[in-house]
Amino acid sequence: MISSEERTALAERIHEALGQVIDPEIHRPITELDMVDTVEVDEDGVASVRVLLTIEGCPMRDRIEKDTAEAAASVPGLTEVRVDTGAMTEEQRRALTARLREGRRAIPFNDPSSLTRVLAISSGKGGVGKSSVTANLAAAMAADGLHVGVLDADIHGFSIPGMFGITAQPTKVSDLLMPPEAYGVKVMSIGMFVPPGQAVVWRGPKMHRAIEQFASDVYWGDLDVLLLDLPPGTGDVAISVAQLLPRAEMVVVTTPQPSAATVAERVGSLAESVEQDVIGVVENMSWLDLPDGTRTELFGSGGGQRVAASLAGHVRHPVPVLGQVPLDPRLREGADEGVPVVIRDPRSAAAAALREIARTLARRPRGLAGRKLSLSVS
Template sequence: MSIEPRLLEALSAVQDPELRRPITELGMVESAVLENGTARVKILLTIAGCPLRSTIENDATAALATLPEVGSVELELGVMGPEQRAALRESLKGRAVPFGDPSSLTRVIGIASGKGGVGKSSLTANLACAMAADGLRVGLIDADVHGFSIPGLLGIPGAKPTRVDDMILPPVAHGVKVISIGMFVDDNKPVIWRGPMLHRALEQFLTDVHFGDLDVLLLDLPPGTGDIAISVSQLLPGSELVVLTTPQAAAAQVAERAGAIAVQTGQKVVGVIENMSWLQLPDGSTMELFGSGGGRQLSERLTATLGAEVPLLGQVPLDPLLRAGGDAGLPLVLSHPGSPAAAQITAIARSLSHRPRGLAGMKLSVSPG
């Protein structure tokens, strides 16, 4: 089928909403001709039931209408055949970032805690959205298989991934590509799995889900030092850890174990975050509901245990809006970016994402001329 270069150039501005790449690069434009001011274009969807077909249709029509020589648009939507989907999968595999490969430039950060109830998932969701708002390409894996909550916190509780044969395309929320076991179960059913199944689930998230090229991949880890923590160290040996605690001394003591696992796994603990540090009262004063000093204490203990500096990245105050944002599916850093808690989370996100990563030991694809 013939393709008019001017129309193809206009369509190059249209991205597939799930793959986040131009439809022209994905081989989705089958034909594009201009006849007497009418642009007749056929676009091939990856699957017949593409949930975002209307988005592609509207974006393509709008892009073509920007050309002065186009007076009207006739757009036809078809579906890729098996050979075309196979070619698409191969092209995507060629570009996919192998997160477990030492040469990968994607920063993989697991958010860990010693116990539940410290706000780990809410903080992870906000960190991801803050990084995406800064223009980074961000992926988020809800690795807390038994206690998954990320889809709800990001406002996509009923989202289902799109499947292109054996490849899974993660839903996108607030600019973040997200995958969770909650997207594969119905009616909030519990997931009753033991070690091998948990490992396999994480492995599939890392191999079957197409995240594309990412700057940062965050993992919302389950509390403690169980099967998933071990699997992460095996599947993602270059991953780093951030340990979350509340100011309470007892909580910091438990959280220390989640960071000290790095002694055995060889991972790097890049910092500590203290959550629920204080509550701002109407008169401007603050109340330390859970005590004080836990974050600093945890930072010092992990520094001594690991033999490398583990800084306190920040202290996030207790804010009712943070809870409200999670319930509404709109993270605080987006709904109230000027609030003290959002400002602190955004600062932490920037400190994590802008840390330089050395190229020592990486093999570069260059050869002497």
């Protein structure tokens, strides 16, 4: 028989232990999110824990129940642990949403205190492999331990969900969206809301609003890097990104052929007009490795260097070629299968090149512009 005082002490220790249970979507302790409704211990040492899920039919229910039971069972002195789940009320969800927003509805990446680097992956034309480069850079950075997100800004030609094998819709908590995650990368795309085969027929203002919502109404958490997969060209979306995320830095993807390089150079004039920086060029499809060990340059050569030199004239500082990615069937196969090549075939030449580009970008420090530093004067 356990006394009332002992039961109270056990319940307190259980609640403390539940602080180690992390919500799989929000990535914060369930105690911090007020998801622990009740913790009780009866005279026989049986603990009953009730957890409130953010929504009815939460897809992470089984995992949360399992993690909660294991954490509670780690407390000595219990004979049994029972976990029950319910759902938050609308009022509780609104309170949670307000807490996650920390009182702000603005785009968090624009806050002076934000250390998230925003990289806009762009190209002058379609068909240069911009989306596959974006997906693989993100997966490579996540594999190296960074907190990474991808915002698919290619509203009309979205392909990022498929490249990560994501088929589920985001979980909605009040008016806040929890981005699905694959290979350690949080992903958000209009493609998660569109039935297969259906086109998105939107004009500029609606696309602008969609990108704004994805930046402000999605709980990204504390990211090291947010990558934006821009549509090709210098149209409405590229201008919207410059307005909505003015701290975004541009990475331009091109191929070696002169025609693609000429088109990619136009990105420089856009960067100049919207005062956005260009930090590097990725040359994709640079060559094909043949079985005899030689290389053939199917699309010519020199396109990356030409684009970099042209962009440097627009932004008035050197623009490096971050890397050259060879043609590799495994890169295409990984995209089709929903597994980035840096995960699927990490030893392939394309994966090696993409990992090195990702590490070069990651070595650039997170910004401190506008951040308040704690100073003391003695």
